[in-house]
Amino acid sequence: MRPVQDINAVLAQLDRELWVVTAADGKQRGGLIATFVSQASIVPEMPRVLVGIAKQHHTRKLIDASGVFALHLLEETKLEWVWRFGLQSGHGVDKLAGLAWQLGATASPLLSEALAWLECRVEARFDTGDRTVYLAEVVAGKKISAAKPLTFRHLLQLAPPERLAQMKALLVRDAHADALVIERWREGAKDR
Ligand SMILES: Cc1cc2nc3c(=O)[nH]c(=O)nc-3n(C[C@H](O)[C@H](O)[C@H](O)COP(=O)(O)O)c2cc1C
Numbered sequence: 001m002r003p004v005q006d007i008n009a010v011l012a013q014l015d016r017e018l019w020v021v022t023a024a025d026g027k028q029r030g031g032l033i034a035t036f037v038s039q040a041s042i043v044p045e046m047p048r049v050l051v052g053i054a055k056q057h058h059t060r061k062l063i064d065a066s067g068v069f070a071l072h073l074l075e076e077t078k079l080e081w082v083w084r085f086g087l088q089s090g091h092g093v094d095k096l097a098g099l100a101w102q103l104g105a106t107a108s109p110l111l112s113e114a115l116a117w118l119e120c121r122v123e124a125r126f127d128t129g130d131r132t133v134y135l136a137e138v139v140a141g142k143k144i145s146a147a148k149p150l151t152f153r154h155l156l157q158l159a160p161p162e163r164l165a166q167m168k169a170l171l172v173r174d175a176h177a178d179a180l181v182i183e184r185w186r187e188g189a190k191d192r
Contacts, residue, residue, distance in 0.1 A: 016037075022111065023063045024066060030058050030096070031109070032053070032058075047137070047141075059090060063134065068108050076148075086167070117142055123136055128185065
């Protein structure tokens with residue numbers, strides 16, 4: 001048995017920025033909240049990111065169809081974006097409705113009131129069972145404000161109790177679903 005509590009005590013020290021990931025396929029558009037976003041190159045002329053998106057998400061289908069996506073940092077006053085993009089699925093809902101946005105150079109939706117955005121073009125994708133992990137070239141970016149980006153820990157302090165409960169319930173539900181597909185993926189990996 002692995003010492004899960006010991007492992008989680010280490011991981012609990014980390015904090016992560018919240019990103020709004022948007023994408024469009026020409027007909028539909030959408031987006032989600034993600035913390036699985038990492039800078040993936042130290043070459044200033046070749047910026048890259050790694051982004052992990054759960055396979056069942058609407059946004060994942062848009063990224064696969066278009067091969068591009070945009071990443072946005074948000075400030076703490078934009079908690080509504082966390083509920084809008086992170087607590088409902090875009091299957092049948094236009095999550096960008098009512099927000100100020102425009103299409104960027106890659107034809108990904110850019111949110112005008114973000115702190116900053118990056119436009120990304122997928123270079124490779126990896127199946128990890130529960131997620132598709134995208135390695136993407138960053139082809140454009142803009143820092144709009146110097147305000148501090150919202151992080152997961154800060155969100156936990158700011159969220160009203162009913163939203164916190166909703167978010168935790170969703171994360172627990174998703175974690176159960178992820179555990180099953182990771183197990184299946186590992187079983188398959190033994191035969192690969
Ligand atoms: C704090 C937080 C962090 C999240 N991080 C990720 C993530 O890194 N990757 C991911 O695929 N989903 C993540 N999610 C879940 C999606 O944002 C959420 O399921 C969303 O509703 C999916 O929307 P879609 O089906 O319209 O794409 C996160 C949600 C929250 C609230």
